Amino acid sequence: MKVVITGGGGFIGRQLAQRILAQGELTGPSGQREAVTDLVLFDMVAPPEEELADDRVSAVVGDITDGDVVAGVIDADTASVFHLASVVSAGAEADFDLGYRVNLDGTRHVLEAARAAGQASGGTPRVVFASSLAAYGGEVPDTVMDGTPITPETSYGAQKVIGEYLITDYSRKGYIDGRAMRLPTIVVRPGKPNKAASGFASGIIREPLNGVDMVCPVTPESRMAIMSPRTVVSCFMYMHELDASKLGASRALLLSGFSVSMDAAATAVRNVQTNRAKGEITFKTDPATQAIVDGWPKTTHSDKAGALGFPSDDNIEDVIAAYIEDELD
Numbered sequence: 001m002k003v004v005i006t007g008g009g010g011f012i013g014r015q016l017a018q019r020i021l022a023q024g025e026l027t028g029p030s031g032q033r034e035a036v037t038d039l040v041l042f043d044m045v046a047p048p049e050e051e052l053a054d055d056r057v058s059a060v061v062g063d064i065t066d067g068d069v070v071a072g073v074i075d076a077d078t079a080s081v082f083h084l085a086s087v088v089s090a091g092a093e094a095d096f097d098l099g100y101r102v103n104l105d106g107t108r109h110v111l112e113a114a115r116a117a118g119q120a121s122g123g124t125p126r127v128v129f130a131s132s133l134a135a136y137g138g139e140v141p142d143t144v145m146d147g148t149p150i151t152p153e154t155s156y157g158a159q160k161v162i163g164e165y166l167i168t169d170y171s172r173k174g175y176i177d178g179r180a181m182r183l184p185t186i187v188v189r190p191g192k193p194n195k196a197a198s199g200f201a202s203g204i205i206r207e208p209l210n211g212v213d214m215v216c217p218v219t220p221e222s223r224m225a226i227m228s229p230r231t232v233v234s235c236f237m238y239m240h241e242l243d244a245s246k247l248g249a250s251r252a253l254l255l256s257g258f259s260v261s262m263d264a265a266a267t268a269v270r271n272v273q274t275n276r277a278k279g280e281i282t283f284k285t286d287p288a289t290q291a292i293v294d295g296w297p298k299t300t301h302s303d304k305a306g307a308l309g310f311p312s313d314d315n316i317e318d319v320i321a322a323y324i325e326d327e328l329d
């Protein structure tokens with residue numbers, strides 16, 4: 001069975017690839033579990049060499065804005081696609097045209113390639129799409145729930161919502177068997193900080209544990225909805241396997257995050273037992289970042305995701321322990 005991960009060189013894509021390889025099989029178009037024999041990581045950037053050591057894995061470096069390239073990757077042999085490639089929020093806001101080319105045209109290329117793949121093979125490829133809490137904006141309640149109106153207020157959010165609608169519509173037509181998940185902020189993101197406004201939520205854990213001082217740009221009381229990398233990867237796997245008819249009229253599902261204050265995150269980092277020298281955490285509010293964060297929901301809760309059996313996290317201590325185990329030890 002051939003599986004493609006777009007954005008397979010990115011943070012979540014790489015971790016998802018490792019989980020698929022470890023599990024070794026997924027449900028194929030026949031409805032039966034099949035061995036994953038070919039896992040293609042498609043991205044602008046190649047993943048590190050060591051992640052390509054498994055002979056089931058290959059990397060294709062290419063641009064999702066080129067429909068021919070995408071059609072070459074998602075071909076008639078492709079049974080499943082995890083579509084994660086994206087220009088993230090700040091990038092899509094800074095460059096309107098790039099955001100639409102990658103996040104909208106790129107998504108259409110993926111869906112058209114999957115549709116053609118299904119028509120050529122006689123199967124219906126499963127496509128799992130990474131959407132975002134950026135689907136909500138404006139007067140968001142503190143807790144975003146299943147019935148919260150979709151009101152994106154950024155280009156990125158609009159592009160994600162359009163992607164969800166396309167996933168539902170292509171599925172309704174029987175071209176693909178699509179599913180989309182609205183992810184909360186995934187913490188802890190390893191490596192260097194990225195440009196996301198939410199980056200401090202990972203930084204407040206990652207930097208001190210790597211011996212680097214951290215200045216948190218929002219108040220200690222500021223709260224965010226987060227999910228760990230392990231759990232979001234479990235959600236991708238679970239969503240792939242789900243009987244999509246259980247999703248109902250919309251193929252898009254909100255995931256439940258949990259609410260953490262930056263104060264609680266700082267305390268948990270300070271209390272964690274480690275023999276590494278830790279960096280210091282201080283708070284110095286940056287009004288621009290604070291204003292953005294104040295507009296975000298404090299948490300997300302989906303009864304539907306819970307009823308369907310999707311996993312979620314519930315405390316920051318476990319998230320920190322998983323980061324230490326997965327990235328530092």
Ligand SMILES: NC(=O)c1ccc[n+]([C@@H]2O[C@H](COP(=O)([O-])OP(=O)(O)OC[C@H]3O[C@@H](n4cnc5c(N)ncnc54)[C@H](O)[C@@H]3O)[C@@H](O)[C@H]2O)c1
Nearest residue numbers: 007009010011012044063064084085086130132183185186
């Ligand atoms: N990490 C989060 O907190 C979070 C939250 C909500 C939603 N999401 C969504 O989940 C998905 C994965 O997120 P991530 O954190 O791994 O992001 P990431 O930035 O680490 O990975 C995205 C990948 O897409 C690739 N990409 C960008 N433009 C491309 C192009 N033109 N052609 C091919 N590849 C291209 C990038 O090179 C990158 O490796 C994204 O769609 C993102 O919008 C992430």
